[in-house]
Amino acid sequence: MFDWKWDFTWEILPRLVQATGNTLLAALIGYVIAVVLGLILALAQRTPYSALTLIVREMVEFIRSTPLILQIFFVFYVGPQFGVRLSPWTSGMIAIGLHYACYLSEVYRGGIESVPKGQWEAATALNMTVAQKYRRVIIPQAIPPALAGMGNYLVGIFKDTPMLSVIGVAELIHTANAIGSENYRFLEPYTMVGIIFLAISLPAAGMIRLFEGYVRRKLGL
Amino acid sequence: MHDVSAFPLQIAGDPAPMVSFRKVTKSYGALTVLDELDLDVKAGEMVSIIGPSGSGKTTVLRMLMTLEEINGGVIYVDGQPLTHMQKNGTLVPASQKHLRNRRADIGMCFQHFNLFPHMTALENCMEGPVQVLGLPKKEARERSEELLEMVGMIGKKDQHPSRLSGGQQQRVAIARALAMRPKVMLFDEVTSALDPEVIGEVTNVIRKLVSEHNLTMLMVTHQMGFARDISDRICFFYGGKIEEQGPPAELFGNPKKERTQQFLSAVKEAV
Numbered sequence: 001m002f003d004w005k006w007d008f009t010w011e012i013l014p015r016l017v018q019a020t021g022n023t024l025l026a027a028l029i030g031y032v033i034a035v036v037l038g039l040i041l042a043l044a045q046r047t048p049y050s051a052l053t054l055i056v057r058e059m060v061e062f063i064r065s066t067p068l069i070l071q072i073f074f075v076f077y078v079g080p081q082f083g084v085r086l087s088p089w090t091s092g093m094i095a096i097g098l099h100y101a102c103y104l105s106e107v108y109r110g111g112i113e114s115v116p117k118g119q120w121e122a123a124t125a126l127n128m129t130v131a132q133k134y135r136r137v138i139i140p141q142a143i144p145p146a147l148a149g150m151g152n153y154l155v156g157i158f159k160d161t162p163m164l165s166v167i168g169v170a171e172l173i174h175t176a177n178a179i180g181s182e183n184y185r186f187l188e189p190y191t192m193v194g195i196i197f198l199a200i201s202l203p204a205a206g207m208i209r210l211f212e213g214y215v216r217r218k219l220g221l
Numbered sequence: 222m223h224d225v226s227a228f229p230l231q232i233a234g235d236p237a238p239m240v241s242f243r244k245v246t247k248s249y250g251a252l253t254v255l256d257e258l259d260l261d262v263k264a265g266e267m268v269s270i271i272g273p274s275g276s277g278k279t280t281v282l283r284m285l286m287t288l289e290e291i292n293g294g295v296i297y298v299d300g301q302p303l304t305h306m307q308k309n310g311t312l313v314p315a316s317q318k319h320l321r322n323r324r325a326d327i328g329m330c331f332q333h334f335n336l337f338p339h340m341t342a343l344e345n346c347m348e349g350p351v352q353v354l355g356l357p358k359k360e361a362r363e364r365s366e367e368l369l370e371m372v373g374m375i376g377k378k379d380q381h382p383s384r385l386s387g388g389q390q391q392r393v394a395i396a397r398a399l400a401m402r403p404k405v406m407l408f409d410e411v412t413s414a415l416d417p418e419v420i421g422e423v424t425n426v427i428r429k430l431v432s433e434h435n436l437t438m439l440m441v442t443h444q445m446g447f448a449r450d451i452s453d454r455i456c457f458f459y460g461g462k463i464e465e466q467g468p469p470a471e472l473f474g475n476p477k478k479e480r481t482q483q484f485l486s487a488v489k490e491a492v
Contacts, residue, residue, distance in 0.1 A: 121288050122335035126349035126401060127324045136352055140339045219339040220381030 009188045012179050016192050019175035024200075026092065026171055027158040033097025034157065035150070038104030042112065043134065045105070063102040069163050071095045076167045092164040100157050104150065111146030112138060144216050151208030155201050172196060225305060225312045228295045237300035239264040239437040240285065240405055246293035247280055247461075254280050256461040257294065264404075267431050267438045269448035269469075272458030273484060278441045281458075282407040285439070286329045287320050298326050299404060328403030332410040334390040336382040342369060342393045343378040349401045361400070368396035372426045388419030392426055399430075406430070408440040412447075420444070427451065445488055449473050457481045 044056045063071065076091035086094070115138050123133040165174035176189035232241050238261040247255040255277045262268050270278045283289045285296060287303070295312060296303045305312040306319040315323070336345050346365035350356040356364070369375045372392040382390050391411055398406060408427065412420045424447050430436060431451045442448050448455060449469040456466040457478075465478045476482045 116335075118331060118333055118335035119337065121286075122331065122337070124288060124324075125286055125327075125329040125331075125398065127321060127353050128349075129321070132352050136348065137337055141337075220341070220383060 019172045020196055023161045023171040026161045029093050030096040031154055031157050034100035034104050037101035039108055041105035042108035060102040068099045088167045088169045092169050107146045107149035111142035114145050115141045147212040225295055230307050232297045232300045241297040244294035245291050248292050254461050264437055265435045266453045268454045269452040270441045270456045276458040277461040278458050279409055282409045287324055326404045328398035328401050329407040330394050330398050330411050332413050334394045336390055338382050341379050346397045346400045365400050368399050372396045387415045388422045391423045405437045410441050
């Protein structure tokens with residue numbers, strides 16, 4: 001059937017598993033950056049300083065409207081012209097983290113805006129500071145409605161890690177390419193990569209839904 | 222903001238009123254909601270505000286809680302300006318810091334309770350004392366449990382608001398506001414969103430407050446009978462002004478102004 005070679009498949013599997021580790025690591029680091037930076041970007045758009053709001057909003061729009069691969073190239077290849085020389089990993093993490101931070105900031109924004117006005121007023125009536133309002137009242141209520149979107153982008157960032165192959169990060173696609181050109185066989189490595197992505201993405205999506213339900217119950221919502 | 226240089230830096234008098242509105246104006250664009258309102262509330266006094274919808278009743282409370290900015294005049298609490306602060310011997314609009322300082326004297330309960338849904342009844346009450354007043358958790362817990370006991374909600378202290386009825390939520394909300402030990406309590410139509418059969422459990426708590434505590438209270442309400450029972454004074458608002466005010470017996474029994482008479486007879490018919 002299609003000239004599929006099992007012995008070759010078993011032979012390349014350890015390299016692919018190792019690359020899977022790199023892919024997961026890249027997705028995880030990128031996601032942590034995106035989750036934290038995304039919240040900062042969302043909050044920056046809600047400050048009373050209209051200039052800051054405008055700059056952040058335009059930046060978010062710009063990044064969301066241009067391809068991730070361009071941003072990766074920019075950080076890695078254009079950076080050195082301005083004296084910023086970064087490794088493929090660092091460049092990749094900055095680009096992918098920033099890219100997804102912009103998407104996540106919109107998810108947070110939606111979550112924050114879904115909190116009723118009365119919650120802000122009750123927090124004011126208790127004489128909370130702005131920071132206390134966000135930390136204790138608004139963000140805990142903004143996260144549950146944002147979880148579905150946050151989960152989608154976790155899977156999204158995982159599926160976008162192959163873009164890092166273009167600057168030489170040894171993730172799954174990069175490794176599959178290498179295996180393919182070394183052996184002149186592409187069927188097995190690419191098929192395996194597809195299966196690995198599927199085997200991780202599908203359960204992840206299910207687990208995110210379970211987690212969402214858990215958080216809602218935990219918060220009594 | 223209008224010129225406030227002619228306003229006193231603090232309200233004198235013996236004793237000084239707990240709350241003073243001096244020529245307070247509030248407008249949304251061309252719509253004037255409050256028109257140069259003057260209102261003094263003595264310490265320990267219970268004042269009920271009644272009137273048709275759109276007469277500016279709720280706005281009075283919201284401005285006092287600093288949820289709305291005022292467009293003119295000055296509000297004083299406990300003799301000190303709330304909406305303004307002293308600078309070089311004159312009054313200037315309050316900074317956030319000043320507001321936070323002065324707002325500590327005021328507590329408020331809302332029509333829709335606005336409990337924090339992700340916290341239990343007890344956590345709702347402890348939140349302000351712990352986070353804002355910096356009380357140790359143990360002390361905040363004792364204080365909160367005492368108040369939940371007072372409003373009859375101690376048995377449900379570990380429930381989230383979603384598991385409580387409207388009347389129960391409102392009683393928790395009253396406890397939450399009291400836990401901050403305000404000098405002035407504001408009740409904004411606290412029974413309007415409740416089913417008729419649970420209104421009593423909330424009004425009873427307020428009755429208890431009036432009889433047992435020396436709080437200054439302002440209440441916006443549609444419960445005329447309740448207002449008549451417990452208030453020291455009734456203010457009838459019409460068109461952003463106090464049309465008529467006086468002791469309950471006088472205002473309900475023998476209203477002087479035609480608009481008051483019309484409003485009261487319309488309300489009576491509705492009952």
